[in-house]
Amino acid sequence: MEIGKGKNGMEFNSNSGFMYVVVTIVIVFVLLQSIVFLAKAWKRGKELGMDKQVLRKAVGSSAVFTIAPAVAILLGVIALSKALGFPLPWLRLSVIGSLTYETTAAAAAANAVGSSLSQQIKDPTIFSTIAWVMTLGIIPGLVLVPVLGKRIESGVSKIQTKDSKWGEVFLNGLFLGMISAFLGVVFARVREGLTGWIPVFVMLASALLMLICGLIRKLAKAKWIEEYALPISLLGGMALSIPITTLVQSLVG
């Protein structure tokens, strides 16, 4: 079989119109789900007598916060597009996938069939192998949420009805477990020397920005800053990582 063609001789191109159509259908489906859930939650919020302003602020701050991580995800799409074209990475990174997962899964699959992601995949069989492995790897969440979601929830609500204060402490413990794991990772490269400290410095810079936002809110009574404190600190931390990296590299020489 000639490389670059399927068994029926159809020319394979990972950026083909066919690929775009398939991927667009799924992305539209997921967009619809987001809109349906947004509308349902909004209606429910009004039923509960929540202030419209609060709901609007949740939309605004979430939208602004999403920008920087979404651009990072876009970079993931661009990186994978060199081997897989745009449609597949686009789908996999905007639906279900995550930045860390997709690249690893695609590389492992390519490796398993004796190929690599260093060049454009032209063989449709290799491409479909990669697509299958990327898909199979993310199935657990989609199956387990409908199967176990209700049970997990009733477990949590049992804890809460039994002792509501402990229920709150329990959930805070869960948040802090996650946050401490991701803060711990920041220290993983410290033993590599000063350059390994860069993530730690960036984390501290961003934490400092968050504290400054809190101070401004208190001193200048600027309540608006509260909504945007996280995006401001995130973007500020990312921006500061540029001079921090330059400085550290000039110190290391």
Next chain:
Amino acid sequence: MKKERSYRDSVHFIGRFWILGALAMLIAVPVAICVYYSAWPPFGGVLKGFLSVAPIFWTVGVIEVFTYVPMLGTGGSYLGFVTGNLSNLKVPCALNAMDRANVKACSDEGEVISTIAIATSSLVTTVIIAAGVLLLAQIEPFLESPVMQPAFDNILPALFGALGVVFVSKNWKIAMAPLVFMIVLFLLVPSLASSVGILVPVGALIAIGVARILYKKNIL
């Protein structure tokens, strides 16, 4: 109270429809590629690739369900698990929105805010990626310039540094033990960085254990 139950039940009902629909569509994508190009892959190749990713990613997938479902609430979970990018985007986004709105996760209001945050975040992500792919020629030099690299390499430290200030300062008594444990662990075994997802429940167990002791002693 009765009304609440019926609302959550209705979210479970439509949530199951959407999440299983998404699963079917996702599986349909490789099927469509195989049929259209007559390119069914060798079973051995798929199996080998699958076996090299499943041990870690299926484990993380299972763990994510148990840790994130209580945080995200009903609607947030059905939507978050379909739209993905949970730990680097959706979960911090929902936690921040609930904190700002001053509502508790798992409360009626928390459920509303979490779902709104995740839905908004999904819509914005999709729009940004679509715009990025369409405008690629214009923005690629900027995004991929070496000057910008540190900013994107350090997105997680910047994100969790800021989020950490909010949640650690509010609960520093609970936070200290898991935080010290994780920092020491990653200093000793840096290679664990690639499987941080597996360590989330470890941190949670430590935090909840410490919280239980402090709570019993009335120190919280």
